[in-house]
Amino acid sequence: MNWRGAAERVLGEPLVHFLLIGALVFAVFGEDGAPQDRRIVIDSAQVERLAAEFAQSFRRPPTRAEQDAMIANAVRDEVYYREALRLGLDRDDLVVRRRMRLKMESFASAPVDLAAPSVTTLQGWLDEHSARFAGEPTFSFDQRIVGGALPLPASLDVAPRSEIAAQFGEEFAAALMRLPPGRWMPVTSGFGQHEVRLRERRPAPPPKLADIRQRVENDWRAAQAQASEERAYRALRDGYRVTVERGQ
Amino acid sequence: MQRVVSIALAGFAALSLAGCDGNPLARKAETKSEAGVPRAEFPQRVYWGDPHLHTENSGDAFGFGVRLGPEEALRFARGEEVTSTLGLKAKLARPLDWLAITDHSDGLGAIKALADAPGFLLRDPTMKRWHDLLNSGPQGSQRASAEIIDAFANNRFPAEFNNPDDIRKRTRSIWDKHLDTVERYNEPGKFTALLGFEYTLMDGGKNLHRNVIFRDGRAQVEQVLPLAALGTKIPDALWAYMEAYEKKTGGRVLAIPHNSNVSNGLMFQVTEPGGGAMSAAYARRRAAREPLVEITQIKGDSETHPFLSPNDEFAGFGVTGWELGDLAMAEKKRPDMFAGEYVREALKRGLTIQDRTGANPYKVGVIGATDSHTALATGDEDNFFGKHTGAEPNAVRAMQKQNLGSRQGRFGWHYLAGGYAGVWAVANTRSAIFDAMMRREVYATTGPRMTVRFFGGWDFSGNDLSGDWVRAGYKRGVPMGGTMKAGQGRPSFIVSALKDPDGANLDRVQVIKGWTDKTGKAYEKVFDVVWSDPGKRRLTGGKVPPVGDTVNVARASYTNAIGAPRLTSVWSDPEFDAGQRAFYYLRVIEIPTPQWPAYDALRYKLKLPPGVRVKAQERAYTSPIWYDPPA
Numbered sequence: 028m029n030w031r032g033a034a035e036r037v038l039g040e041p042l043v044h045f046l047l048i049g050a051l052v053f054a055v056f057g058e059d060g061a062p063q064d065r066r067i068v069i070d071s072a073q074v075e076r077l078a079a080e081f082a083q084s085f086r087r088p089p090t091r092a093e094q095d096a097m098i099a100n101a102v103r104d105e106v107y108y109r110e111a112l113r114l115g116l117d118r119d120d121l122v123v124r125r126r127m128r129l130k131m132e133s134f135a136s137a138p139v140d141l142a143a144p145s146v147t148t149l150q151g152w153l154d155e156h157s158a159r160f161a162g163e164p165t166f167s168f169d170q171r172i173v174g175g176a177l178p179l180p181a182s183l184d185v186a187p188r189s190e191i192a193a194q195f196g197e198e199f200a201a202a203l204m205r206l207p208p209g210r211w212m213p214v215t216s217g218f219g220q221h222e223v224r225l226r227e228r229r230p231a232p233p234p235k236l237a238d239i240r241q242r243v244e245n246d247w248r249a250a251q252a253q254a255s256e257e258r259a260y261r262a263l264r265d266g267y268r269v270t271v272e273r274g275q
Numbered sequence: 276m277q278r279v280v281s282i283a284l285a286g287f288a289a290l291s292l293a294g295c296d297g298n299p300l301a302r303k304a305e306t307k308s309e310a311g312v313p314r315a316e317f318p319q320r321v322y323w324g325d326p327h328l329h330t331e332n333s334g335d336a337f338g339f340g341v342r343l344g345p346e347e348a349l350r351f352a353r354g355e356e357v358t359s360t361l362g363l364k365a366k367l368a369r370p371l372d373w374l375a376i377t378d379h380s381d382g383l384g385a386i387k388a389l390a391d392a393p394g395f396l397l398r399d400p401t402m403k404r405w406h407d408l409l410n411s412g413p414q415g416s417q418r419a420s421a422e423i424i425d426a427f428a429n430n431r432f433p434a435e436f437n438n439p440d441d442i443r444k445r446t447r448s449i450w451d452k453h454l455d456t457v458e459r460y461n462e463p464g465k466f467t468a469l470l471g472f473e474y475t476l477m478d479g480g481k482n483l484h485r486n487v488i489f490r491d492g493r494a495q496v497e498q499v500l501p502l503a504a505l506g507t508k509i510p511d512a513l514w515a516y517m518e519a520y521e522k523k524t525g526g527r528v529l530a531i532p533h534n535s536n537v538s539n540g541l542m543f544q545v546t547e548p549g550g551g552a553m554s555a556a557y558a559r560r561r562a563a564r565e566p567l568v569e570i571t572q573i574k575g576d577s578e579t580h581p582f583l584s585p586n587d588e589f590a591g592f593g594v595t596g597w598e599l600g601d602l603a604m605a606e607k608k609r610p611d612m613f614a615g616e617y618v619r620e621a622l623k624r625g626l627t628i629q630d631r632t633g634a635n636p637y638k639v640g641v642i643g644a645t646d647s648h649t650a651l652a653t654g655d656e657d658n659f660f661g662k663h664t665g666a667e668p669n670a671v672r673a674m675q676k677q678n679l680g681s682r683q684g685r686f687g688w689h690y691l692a693g694g695y696a697g698v699w700a701v702a703n704t705r706s707a708i709f710d711a712m713m714r715r716e717v718y719a720t721t722g723p724r725m726t727v728r729f730f731g732g733w734d735f736s737g738n739d740l741s742g743d744w745v746r747a748g749y750k751r752g753v754p755m756g757g758t759m760k761a762g763q764g765r766p767s768f769i770v771s772a773l774k775d776p777d778g779a780n781l782d783r784v785q786v787i788k789g790w791t792d793k794t795g796k797a798y799e800k801v802f803d804v805v806w807s808d809p810g811k812r813r814l815t816g817g818k819v820p821p822v823g824d825t826v827n828v829a830r831a832s833y834t835n836a837i838g839a840p841r842l843t844s845v846w847s848d849p850e851f852d853a854g855q856r857a858f859y860y861l862r863v864i865e866i867p868t869p870q871w872p873a874y875d876a877l878r879y880k881l882k883l884p885p886g887v888r889v890k891a892q893e894r895a896y897t898s899p900i901w902y903d904p905p906a
Contacts, residue, residue, distance in 0.1 A: 084669045086879050096362070176741060177841060178728070178771055193369065194320070196776025217776035218840040241307070245459050249346060 071274035162231040163187040173220040304458035306492025309704040312464035318699035324373035325652035327644030332378040334386035336648035338420025340664035343650035349460040373467035380501035384449040399433040472501035478508040480603025482537040490709035491526035509548040533569035536577040537602040540612030543621035558636035570641040572694040579619040596689030623797035640715025640898030643694035654722040659692035659871040670879035673872040692871040693722035715756025718897040723775040729755040730769040731900040733762030756898040767847040772863040780838025782822035782864040790857035807839035826890040831869040831877040838866040860899040
C-alpha cells in the first residue's frame with residue numbers, strides 16, 4: 028500500500044477538506060443543545076499555563092492581545108484535533124480514501140480564474156491595497172563628500188529611494204526627503220559629511236498593474252490561500268460553542 | 276437548516292480555492308525574460324544575497340520546527356514583513372537583491388510527510404516514534420530531528436523510509452511546486468530568485484555538503500530532480516549529475532561546498548578521496564564544478580584557524596565550538612585535520628597540487644551565506660533569527676546546548692549571526708549573478724555590507740585611486756577571482772574598501788598572500804595594507820596596533836569615534852618572486868561591534884557567563900587573485 032504518497036497529498040494540504048465532513052457532522056448534531064463533544068472550554072488553569080509559557084520565553088507577562096492570540100490558537104488546535112478524531116484518522120484508512128476523492132473533486136472543480144486571475148481581479152486587489160504596492164519617490168541630485176573622495180556617484184538621476192539607501196545609507200536617503208531643492212546643503216551619511224544639491228524630487232508614481240503584475244498576483248494568491256484556510260476553519264469553528272474562562 | 280447550507284456552500288468555495296496549490300490543471304508559472312534588463316559594461320554595483328537557505332521542505336528544518344516555506348522565504352528576503360514560525364514579526368532592515376533556497380535533497384519533504392502521515396499506518400517502530408515526537412511540540416520535534424540527522428549521518432534509516440518509488444514521487448511533487456513558487460518571485464532587474472538545492476554529502480559525521488545552484492529557469496531545471504546523497508561518501512556522483520544536466524538541457528550549474536570546518540579534514544584533501552595522489556584530471560573536474568566555497572556562515576567561519584596561522588591575530592573568528600569535531604561530533608578533531616578544513620590552507624594546497632600536476636583543484640572564490648533553517652535569511656547581529664526555529668529570539672537560546680546529533684561542547688552562542696554574499700554582476704538577473712559566481716567575482720562578509728573592490732595588474736599607481744579608477748581596474752588588470760599572467764616588475768593591486776553605510780567603521784584592510792617555493796612547500800603571510808589613523812597607529816614589530824574598542828556591552832552599542840569610513844590603497848608585493856606561484860586576497864576588518872548574544876542580554880535582561888562572544892570584529896573576505904608564473 029502506497030500510503031505515503033496518498034497521505035502526503037492529502038495531509039500536506041491545508042486542512043480545509045475537513046470542512047465538508049465537518050459541516051455534515053454539524054447537520055447531524057444540529058444547533059441546539061451543543062452536546063458535550065461540541066463544547067470547547069479553555070479554563071483559567073489553561074490560560075495561566077499559556078501565560079506562564081510565554082513568560083518563560085520572553086521574561087515578561089503577555090499583553091492582553093498576546094494572550095488573546097494564544098487562546099485563539101489553543102482553540103484552533105482543539106478544533107482541528109477534534110475534527111481529526113471525528114474523521115477517524117486514528118482508526119482506519121477509509122477516511123483517507125474519502126478525502127482523496129474529495130481532493131480529486133476539488134481538482135475537477137477548481138475555477139480557472141484562480142489559476143490565472145483576470146486583470147480585473149488583480150486591478151481590484153491593487154486598488155484595494157495601493158499602499159502595499161506604492162512605488163518609490165525618486166531623486167536627482169549632485170553630492171560631494173567633505174574632505175575626501177568616495178567611490179560613489181557624484182551625480183544621480185531619477186534614482187529610487189531604495190537604491191540611494193543601498194549606496195549611501197538610510198540616514199542619507201531619509202535626509203533627501205526633507206531637503207530643499209536647488210542649493211547646496213549639508214547632509215550626513217554613514218560615510219561622513221556631504222554637500223548635496225537636490226535637483227528634483229518626484230513623488231512615487233501611482234502603481235501601474237502592468238509594471239508589477241507578478242507582485243500583485245503573488246500577493247493576491249498568498250492572501251487567497253490564507254483566507255480560504257481561515258474560512259474553512261471558521262466554518263468548522265462555528266460548529267462549537269467555545270467558552271474561555273479567565274482567572275483573576 | 277439554512278445555516279448548514281450556507282456553511283456547506285462556504286465549504287465548496289474554500290475547497291476550490293485551496294485546490295489551487297497542488298492543482299495539476301493550474302497554469303505553470305513561467306520564467307520571466309531577462310531581455311529587457313540593461314547589462315552594465317562592467318560590474319557597477321555589488322548585489323547582496325544569501326546563497327544558502329532552508330525552509331520547511333528541508334527535513335531537519337521541519338524537525339526543528341519551521342513551518343514557513345519557500346514563499347515566505349522569498350517575501351522576507353525581498354524586504355517584506357513575515358511572521359516567523361513562533362509568531363514573531365520579522366523584517367530585514369535592508370532587503371536582499373537575490374536569494375537561493377537550497378533545501379536538502381535527501382528526504383526533501385520527507386519529515387513533513389512523516390509528521391503528517393496517519394500514525395496508525397506506520398509499521399516501523401522507529402518511524403512511529405519519530406512521528407509521535409514530531410507531533411509532540413517543539414522539544415519533541417527537535418529531539419526527533421537530532422535522531423533523524425544522526426540516523427542519516429550513519430546511514431541507519433528504516434528501510435520503509437527509503438522506498439525509492441515513494442521518494443521519487445514525493446520529491447517530484449515538492450520540486451514542481453518549488454519551481455513554481457521561485458519562478459513567481461524571480462523578477463529580472465529587481466530581485467533574483469535562483470533555483471538550487473543542497474547535496475548533503477556525509478562521510479560518517481563529517482560534513483561534505485554542497486549547495487547546487489542553477490543558472491537556468493524552470494524549462495531546464497524541471498528536467499531533473501535534486502540529487503540525493505545518501506549512501507555515497509564522495510562527490511563524484513554529484514559532478515556526474517551536473518555534467519549530465521548541462522549536456523541534457525544546455526543549461527549551467529555550479530556547486531559550492533560549505534562547512535569545511537566540520538569535515539574533519541576531508542573537504543580539501545591533498546589526495547583524492549580514499550588516498551592516492553590527486554590526478555590533474557580530478558583536479559580539473561573539481562575546479563570546473565566547484566568554483567566557489569562558502570567561507571563563513573552561522574555554523575562558524577572557515578577562513579583559517581589559529582593552529583594553522585599562529586602569527587595571524589585575526590585568525591580564530593567563529594571557530595569556537597566548531598573546532599571540537601565533525602558536524603555530528605561523531606569524531607573529535609585532531610590538529611592534523613585542520614589543514615583540510617580551512618579555506619586559506621586549501622588555497623595553498625591548490626598551489627602545491629598545481630605545481631605538481633598542472634591543475635589546481637582548489638581555485639575557489641569565496642562567498643558568505645546564512646544556512647539559516649528558519650526560512651529567514653537574517654545576517655545582522657541586532658536582528659538575528661537563529662540557526663533553526665528552536666533558536667528564534669528567546670531568553671535561553673544563547674546558552675542552549677546544540678545537540679546536532681551530539682551532546683557535547685556546542686552552545687547557542689557559537690552560532691554566528693551572518694554570512695552574506697556580495698556579487699559583482701552586470702545586472703540583477705540569474706544569468707548575470709551566476710556568471711559572476713563562475714568567474715569568482717564575489718566576496719563574503721560576516722553580515723555587514725561593505726563595498727570591496729580588488730584589482731591586480733602590473734602598472735597600477737597611486738594615480739589610479741581617483742578618476743574612473745574602476746574602469747582602469749578592469750582595463751589594465753583583473754578583478755577578484757581572476758588570474759594574472761606574468762608581467763613586468765612587481766604586481767600592484769588596487770585596494771578599495773568602503774564601510775557599510777549603515778554600519779561600523781573600518782579598522783584595516785589586509786592582503787593575505789599564499790605562495791609556493793621550489794621545494795614544493797606552501798607559505799602564507801598577512802600584510803597590513805591600509806588602516807585608520809595611520810598617524811597614531813604606527814607599525815610596531817611589523818604589526819599595526821589594535822584600533823581600540825567603543826563597545827558598551829551592557830547597552831549593546833558602539834560608536835564610530837574610531838576607524839575610517841573608507842580605506843584605499845595601491846599596494847605592490849614587496850616580496851614578489853616571478854618564479855613562485857601565488858594568490859592574494861583581501862580581508863577587511865571592521866572596528867569591534869556588539870554580537871547577537873549582547874543584544875539578547877539587553878533584550879531579555881540576561882547575565883551571560885564569561886567567555887560568551889559579546890563583541891567581535893566583523894569582516895569581509897574577497898575571492899583571491901592568482902598569479903601563474905611563466906611555464
